[in-house]
Amino acid sequence: PSGANMTNDKLRGVFEGLGFARVASVLASGNLVFGSADSDMTELERRIEAALNHELGIPGRTIIRSHDELRALLDTDPFPGLTHQRGTYLTATFLKDPGVALPQLEEEGESFRVVGYDPAARAVLAVTDNGEPGKTPDFMTRLEMACGKDITTRTWLTVQRIVKKLDAISG
Secondary structure (H helix, E strand, O other), X not given: OOOOOOOHHHHHHHHHHOOOEEEEEEOOOOEEEEEOOOOOHHHHHHHHHHHHHHHHOOOOOOOOOOXXXXXXXXXXXXXXXXXXXXXXXXXXXXXXXXXXXXXXXXXXXXXXXXXXXXXXOOEEEEEEOOOOOOHHHHHHHHHHHHHOOOXXXXXXXXXXXXXXXXXXXXX
């Protein structure tokens, strides 16, 4: 979201140019919601990646999840009784490749714990105590080393906002 071509207006313009309906931004996070009759997620990701690279010079990867996948993930309530805050920083890391084998990431004394993996949403769910400086980036680095670079992590609050926005445009 910090690049000159990563403004919400420019990103929405690319998606609208691809013919997607009800394109909307979620925060200033680079997350967009949209409607499409195409259900082939791999093809959608490929088309979006090509358009972002061609039109805005953004070479990154795109990870798409359907409204149903995200709604089901939210409905599982994977963080029961926890509130997103400094000591319990709740995250969902979405994997692009469904075939990634998840290694054991936790070790004794770590300031994070993996709560679970949701296979439908291809999401690693974790709680981090980011009250200790430097621990959250360490967890993210370890996740990337374990799962590859084709991942994206969002706070649980952002996932909730995305689903709320999807609920609104779908209704």
